[in-house]
Amino acid sequence: MTLQIFLDIATEAALAGGAVLQDYLGKIEDAITEKGRPGDLVTAADKASEEVVLEILRRHFPQHSILAEESGKIGNQENEYLWAIDPLDGTTNYAHQYPFFAVSIGLLINGVPQVGVIYDPLHDELFRAATALGATRNRQPIKVSTTSELNKSLLVTGFAYDRRETSDNNYAEFSHLTHLTQGVRRSGSASMDLAYVACGRVDGYWERGLSPWDIAAGIILVQEAGGKVTAYDGTPIKLDSGRILATNGDIHNTLSRELLQVPPLSSWK
Ligand code: IPD
Ligand code: CA
């Protein structure tokens, strides 16, 4: 089976999930609960979106395995084909009706992201990529930005739900890079952060505490758009490390160096 078929079915699933999110928006106040950590929400929309995504993928690819945020592990996680699914990336935004969230569907083949679809239903933006097939936004080719200096760059990052429990919570990195750049955004949707790197709206993104379903699709999107994705120190990314550095390539080494030498927050007066 070709990557194009995986891409097309993943697109069908992402569009269906996105339609569910749109339907539920603003109608779910009673169905928002915390999953464990404070602020880690799940809504009826997360579950309903995941249900339609899973139905489509399992109907077309019954032999494949799945790692989905709400359903967990389905099938052998060592399978050659593993779908990593976030049915609603940006749940906090969604619960507040802040219009920034997406469905994210990535396919790992032998552990490597090779197909990715991210769909933002409110802006009707569909981001797609597959190995050697390029990256697109609404079916038009996209490329990363050409910004080569950190002080001319716009970055984006995020803060994981364990941020109140650890001092490794990205606050120091956020302050440090806010100082060195034209700005650092916190969008609340990791998959969209990667999609925005891929289409050149931001020049770089880093974050810790992520899960494979947050980033599997976005990794291949950034790579196919000409960008670079690694661990913070520039070594190959490990999906289960939760850490990612994704840039246009030109600012990669500089941003990596800065992330490795962040002064402690106590040095801020
Ligand atoms: C979260 C978002 C957010 C990131 C968090 C993720 P969710 O995913 O991607 O941007 O900072 O670490 O957990 O919970 O909205 O699917
Ligand atoms: Ca997520």
Ligand code: CA
């Ligand atoms: Ca989610």
